[in-house]
Structure formats: C-alpha cells, structure tokens
Amino acid sequence: MALVIETGLIVPGAESFATAAELVTYAENFGRVIPADTAAQEALLRRAALEMNAKPWKGRTVSPVQTLAWPRYEVCLNNWLLPSDSIPAQIKAGQMALATEIHADDLSPPEQRLGSISREKVGPLETEYSTASPIISKAAAVRQSYAQFSGLLQSSSQVSLSRS
Template identity: 85%
Template sequence: MLIIENGTIVAGAESFATAAELVAYAANFGRVIPADIPSQEALLRRAALQMDALNWKGRAVNRDQALAWPRFNVCRNGWVLPSNTIPAQIKAGQMALATEIHADDLSPPEQRLGAISREKVGPLETEYSTASPIISKPAAVRQSYAQFSGLLQSSSQVSLSRS
C-alpha cells in the first residue's frame, strides 16, 4: 500500500497520488497502465523518485520529508503557494509521468522509428527516418512537464530537454 504525502510531511511518503487516482487519470486521458494495483503503485513510486531529481522552486518544508513536496516560498503565476498542501499540478504531473514511464517501458524512446521514408515492394525493403525528437524524448519532457510548468527553476528546463 502506498504511503501518500498530503502536505503534512507524512513519514515514509512514497507518492502524491493513489493507485485509484492513477486509474482515473489514465482513463480520462486515454493512457495505458497496468491493470494490477501493485504495478500501478510501482509506477507512482518511480515517478515520485524521478520528481525528486527535478530542480523545484522554493525549498523543502522539512529536512526529513520523504518527497520533494511540500515546499516553502514557491510562487506560481504571481501567487505564493501554501506550504502545507500539494498543488494539483504536482499530483497530476506525477500521474502523467507514471503513464509516460509505463509507455517507455513498453516502447523505449531509443527504439522508436520515424515515418517510412523509403519503401520497396519486391523484394520487400523498408527504410525509416529518424524519429522526431518529441516522440523520442524521455518521459520527463512530455505531458508531465507541462503540469510542472511554473513550479520548476528555470535552470531545470535545460536539464530536462534532451535531443
């Protein structure tokens, strides 16, 4: 069972979202995730770990907190966010990242092919172009990154982009 961080510095927290919330998110956005709860929870843990490596605005509320959030001194769109809550964008971003990680598990970006650039019918010969950088990007720079917009230090934007 996942231990959920709700903004109160939950000891041993592993996630901002529950497996049930991930299932609803995946259904709402047409994303594929594993059917079993242990695998869903594992994806959420993996996403939380990846999120810990990001360069967030502000600073952690407590030196002993398990995850990167909650945070002090985070300003988004001109508003200072409360330091005792988890922003909706963080929770949604974790779920987006979890679905992206699962997609990468099923089809790693480095193995994806671009459009067919040349095809010969007999004897069969097909050539693919290089995959678009957007398609081949790792999970951290896709839909989840849009959720994190305004919550990351600007220097992390450079570290997230990978051609």
C-alpha cells in the same frame, strides 16, 4: 504494500502524492494505458515520485526529513505564494501523467522508435525508416507531465545561479 501518501504534512516514509485509485481515474480520463493490477500501478507512482525528486523545483523543502520533493516553502505560482502545508493539484496530476508516460516508455522505449518510412521497395521487400524525431524519441520526463509542472520548476537561469 500500500503506498504512503504525502498530504503536505510531512508524512513519514511518503512515497507518492496520488493513490493507485486516483491513477486509474486519471488514466481513464486522459485515455492513457496503465497496468491493471494495483501493485504495478503503485510501482509506477513510486518511480514517478523518484523522478520528480530529481527536478529543480522552485522554493525549498519544508523539512530536512521529508522523503519527497513536496511540500515546499517560498513557491510562487502566477503571483500567488503557495501554502507550504499542502500539495498543489499540478504536482499530483503531474505525477500521474509522469507515471503513465513511464509506463508508455516501458512498453515502447524511445530509443527503439522508428521515424517515418523514407524509402520503400516492393519487390523483394525493402523498407528504410528515417531517424525518429527528437520530440517523438524523448524520454517520459520531458513530455505531458512537463505541462503540469510548468511554473513550479526553476528556469535554467535560476538553476545556474543557485549552483554558483
């Protein structure tokens, strides 16, 4: 089933900010691996959109009936107020980055990654690995896509204040 794309105009049932074709182009441009079939690409975009809905974005949603976290009112980026009837390029690119990161985690889960070899014995083969660094083993939601979302997420102090 084809993705329903949010354009900023509160599209009913929206599931993504990017199309599968855009994800393919993004993956090619950034050297990322994604599945070859369109249905699997769309599933990754849906998963990324769900992950994005859980993030503490600046501003507030435009409509109580919108299905995704964007568009938003009252979002200021680099001292500019973003329009509330469109999707920022960073959001679209961030979703595609997140989709590729989710796929990478599907192929190699962070909790199964090994650190560098800390001890090796040649005869009768004994190898010991150190614990993977926290940066290497982090889940998809805190890596490259985070750079795209920079400036659009609330700071931790803003999140604390909004929950008080």
